[in-house]
Amino acid sequence: MHLRHSDDHEHGPPTVQVRFVLEDPESVNDDGSEKGEHEIMAAKGEHLLEVAVEHGINIEHACGGVCACSTCHVYVENGMDNVAEATEAEEDRVEEAPGLQLNSRLSCQCIIEGDGPIVVRVPAWNRNAVKEVPH
Secondary structure, three states: OOOOOHHHOOOOOEEEEEEEEEOOHHHHEOOOOOOOEEEEEEEOOOEHHHHHHHOOEOOOOOOOOOOOOOOOEEEEEEOHHHEOOOOHHHHHHHOOOOOOOOOEEEOOOOEEOOOOOEEEEEOOOOOOHHHOOOO
């Protein structure tokens, strides 16, 4: 899975606090640890998906973060007013995601615009396929 890198678009210095809460940390932490929460400083202009991936939180993103699937579905539990509003394209895609809620967003489309803080819950069913352990 290739994700566009933060150098592909403008963003500022890392001044926005983002907390990722992982329901199944072992499956999405880069190091396989059981750390369930990550406090990260992010920059305005970054997408929540790129912030997560750059800090070792492997949120699934089958389309590479171009709003062509719904695998990077997350819940923005706090700070929805600190990310860009959902576009019609995102709303159409997020409807395909399991566990749809009012605070459902595609992390590849959540551009940080405000000063934070932002709290993002990564659902247990969001698994990085590369890291899954065979049954």
